[in-house]
Amino acid sequence: NGETESSEDDEEPMSLGQACIQQYNGNYIVHVGEIFGDTLSMDQGPWGRSSSPMFQQQLAAEFHCILKLKLPSWLHVRDSLTVWKRSEVCSIIFASEEDEDESEADEVEYRHIPPEEQLPTDFAAPYLSHLINGQSAAASSTRESLPISNTRGVQGLNSYRDSDHGEDEKVPKNSNKPEESDTMT
Incomplete structure (x- = not known):
């Protein structure tokens, strides 16, 4: 049966990581290395050199990242240590507007990620951090409650601002400079 063999040959072979994640029933995964979007390599972009694209797709589909640390x-190379937690799946049923027949209702599954497990979605390169710092009080209070502050980014902004850029480039002063107690030792 030549057709079956040729179609199987066209498929990308399953990676060891993908085979493992399909069999894994636990709730947490620790990934060490480059992850989607972090690689600087043009050859391995955008997935990085540490794990296969199919593994990373399945990881992101079934788990959500709860911790990411630069190594x-x-x-x-932009290696990081990431911790992923298995996402709960919730169903939402949309009733058909025309008929009240329940068999016509559409059921859609979504991942439920509790707010306390969500990584911040607002972030910027150090020289653009002033764009985020000017947000509403509610948004900034959420960022300020995080246990780890990005003092390196603020220091980078300060050194950029304090260096000689000429008259045309104006970088606003950052009034949200972290206190000495906010820095990690």
């Missing part, structure tokens, strides 16, 4: 690495 020391070479200039051309």
